[in-house]
Amino acid sequence: xxxxILFFLITPLLLFCSTPEKMNEPISTNEIxxxxxxxxxxxxxxxxxxxxxxxxxxxxxxxxxxxESDVSSNTQIHLSFQNEEGLMSxxxxxxxxxxxxxxxxxxxxxxxxxxxxxxxxxIEGDSLSLKLHFSxxxxxxxxxxxxxxx
Amino acid sequence: xxxxxxxxxxxxxxxxxxxxxxxxxxxxxxxxxxLNQDSVSVTFPDDYEGRFVVLGFIYTNCPDIxxxxxxxxxxxxxxxxxxxxxxxxxxxxxxxxxxPSVLANYKEVFNxxxxxxxLTGEPSTISAFMDSVRVRSQVSLSTTTxxxxxxxxxxxxxxxxxxxxxxRVIIEYGGSMPQIPNLxxxxxxxxx
Numbered sequence: 001x002x003x004x005i006l007f008f009l010i011t012p013l014l015l016f017c018s019t020p021e022k023m024n025e026p027i028s029t030n031e032i033x034x035x036x037x038x039x040x041x042x043x044x045x046x047x048x049x050x051x052x053x054x055x056x057x058x059x060x061x062x063x064x065x066x067x068e069s070d071v072s073s074n075t076q077i078h079l080s081f082q083n084e085e086g087l088m089s090x091x092x093x094x095x096x097x098x099x100x101x102x103x104x105x106x107x108x109x110x111x112x113x114x115x116x117x118x119x120x121x122x123i124e125g126d127s128l129s130l131k132l133h134f135s136x137x138x139x140x141x142x143x144x145x146x147x148x149x150x
Numbered sequence: 151x152x153x154x155x156x157x158x159x160x161x162x163x164x165x166x167x168x169x170x171x172x173x174x175x176x177x178x179x180x181x182x183x184x185l186n187q188d189s190v191s192v193t194f195p196d197d198y199e200g201r202f203v204v205l206g207f208i209y210t211n212c213p214d215i216x217x218x219x220x221x222x223x224x225x226x227x228x229x230x231x232x233x234x235x236x237x238x239x240x241x242x243x244x245x246x247x248x249x250p251s252v253l254a255n256y257k258e259v260f261n262x263x264x265x266x267x268x269l270t271g272e273p274s275t276i277s278a279f280m281d282s283v284r285v286r287s288q289v290s291l292s293t294t295t296x297x298x299x300x301x302x303x304x305x306x307x308x309x310x311x312x313x314x315x316x317x318r319v320i321i322e323y324g325g326s327m328p329q330i331p332n333l334x335x336x337x338x339x340x341x342x
């Protein structure tokens with residue numbers, strides 16, 4: 001009985017003392033999250049693009065393999081860059097590596113999700129869904145707003 | 151010689167006062183028959199003489215860079231306070247697909263109105279026009295959509311230029327970088 005009382009008194013103290021060490025460790029959310037997503041308005045049959053930030057809070061690397069959208073049957077991941085001739089160019093990305101505890105940003109002028117010929121008008125204020133497929137078989141579904149940046 | 155010196159100095163000062171902006175290119179001798187997004191015929195640059203022209207080059211199937219160029223044109227127009235004497239233009243280098251009605255949709259998506267037009271034309275005319283403004287484009291990637299339609303993308307120059315009221319190019323910058331609007335506005339306000 002004496003030992004039990006001692007255990008219950010000491011254990012919280014030990015836990016409290018160990019907290020500062022844990023604060024310096026990387027924060028693991030144990031999940032891959034998508035934030036700050038948005039897509040550009042467009043008309044049916046034209047072109048749009050989606051942008052967002054991906055955060056891999058896990059301790060394991062993962063690879064983004066493809067993205068689906070509920071507004072188009074054709075979505076591709078591309079990277080914009082300036083080629084050796086000084087022309088603006090794009091290259092399809094068959095995958096995007098997401099290292100453990102790292103972030104990847106899809107942003108204008110860089111990585112982007114091409115939403116090819118959406119089957120409906122993408123109107124500012126509405127939203128669309130993206131489904132991201134990872135090599136770990138994780139599927140991340142996100143609803144992002146349609147907005148302009150004018 | 152000493153007696154000539156004041157005359158020489160006065161001459162140099164007068165020349166500097168009258169020099170105005172550096173002219174990068176003079177388009178006043180060119181003439182291109184184009185169509186705007188409403189299928190109205192436009193003769194470039196003649197129809198815009200007497201106004202400044204801020205000009206960008208785009209194609210509407212471009213998912214990323216051309217919308218950035220368009221956004222920068224919009225920002226310049228807004229920051230300048232929508233001036234009546236400045237015409238904003240987006241000219242397509244993909245006239246096969248960018249017909250007036252497609253450009254009208256593109257204009258509507260960006261919610262543009264006064265003094266902002268998109269231009270297209272016959273492919274041979276557009277090709278000559280792009281040569282005159284030193285804008286290059288070439289088909290790069292092509293892909294086939296699920297419904298069997300072939301879709302292509304283009305490598306292209308990234309440029310915004312400003313013409314003075316005499317159709318002379320006085321400012322030329324890259325078109326898509328985020329700092330471009332501020333640079334153009336700063337230069338434009340000095341030269342105006």
